[in-house]
Amino acid sequence: MNRTRTAIVIGGGIAGPVAALALRRAGIEAAVHESHATTADGIGGALSVAPNGRAALGLVGVDRIGAPMNAIVLQNHKGRVITEIRQPMQFSWRADLYRRLYDLALDQGVAVHHGHELADVRESGTGIRAVFADGTVSEEADILIGADGLRSTVRRLIDPRAPQPRYSGLLGFGARVDGAGRPPTGDRMYMSFGRRAFFGHQSFDDGTGVWFANLPHPYLTWTHVRQTTNEEWLRRLGEAFADDRVPALDLLRRTPPQDLVTAGPMEDLPHVPHWHRGRMVLVGDSAHATSPSSGQGASLAAESAVELARALRDLPYPQAFTAYERARRARVERVIAQAARTNSGKAAGPVGRTFRDALLPLFARFATPERMAWQYDHRINWEAPIAA
Missing domain, CATH: 3.30.9.30 (D-Amino Acid Oxidase; Chain A, domain 2)
Known part of the structure; x- marks a missing residue:
């Protein structure tokens, strides 16, 4: 089998370090290249990590995250409680999760390079190199992973006609x-x-x-x-x-x-037609950005990074990329669509607000733990082999 041994990871936010850590667990050496010259300490607001995200992060060595946020209490503009939805989430500051992943990556020997803004790639029959805006070129690796976010350069290199956010x-x-x-x-x-x-x-x-x-x-x-x-x-x-x-x-x-x-x-990015081409593949927000209203952005990014590493562990990269996309696309696009519906309620006009407030109790009846299990109960079996 033509096994993947090395990877270039573009993007050092959340998805990038998780991908590098998961790849190392799969026996693949990964180096992270971040465009910003410094670390992102203290940058960013709050985020929630869902049980499915905690499980995925646990597979790369992250155990406890933030404080419990086990319920959402919905109110109208008068302060009247409409309903309470039980959702076993964890509240975290993005900067705290980022630093946890960054330190863990360094501790496990992942090389992290700052000031490397991707400009182009050089792909050959034997590997791929990243070309950065300052003129430097990375060492050759077997594959390149785009974890460079909503406005991904790697997404544009894979498909110049890729959709905009x-x-x-x-x-x-x-x-x-x-x-x-x-x-x-x-x-x-x-x-x-x-x-x-x-x-x-x-x-x-x-x-x-x-x-x-x-x-x-x-x-x-x-x-x-x-x-x-x-x-x-x-x-x-x-x-x-x-x-x-x-x-x-x-x-x-x-x-x-x-x-x-x-x-x-x-x-958000409701549908990115092409997640991979040649030796390049997307992960996290570069492939499936969801609105913050989903409460699943970091969790889905962690899941995808782990699933990609599993696929690359078991399959040559062309088949691995296909298996990874097949495992992820339907799930992430369903979450994105649900968050978009939530946003439409938040941005409702005067007439829409009236209908929204009237329908919220009905919505709450359906937002039960059982009906939301498809989101929160998702678990990745790291040991299970992936077939082509």
């Missing part, structure tokens, strides 16, 4: 608040469908809290979002929640402008 109609914001001034919510995250925007918050025993907001807004690029000051965004968010009887205004007032995390436009 799709905007949900929402801008994302959030912050950690040191003095939340609210009683602990335990393992519950409260989420409110406001009159003009969506708001979520959770308070912890140490007096800190976290909040996030999804603001319906015409599309803005990251550059345009950053051209507006944090003070101005906090003011606009305050206007959006001014008529709602939820804790949004209080938590916004307690948020120093410098602590505001601007997530920018909330986007």
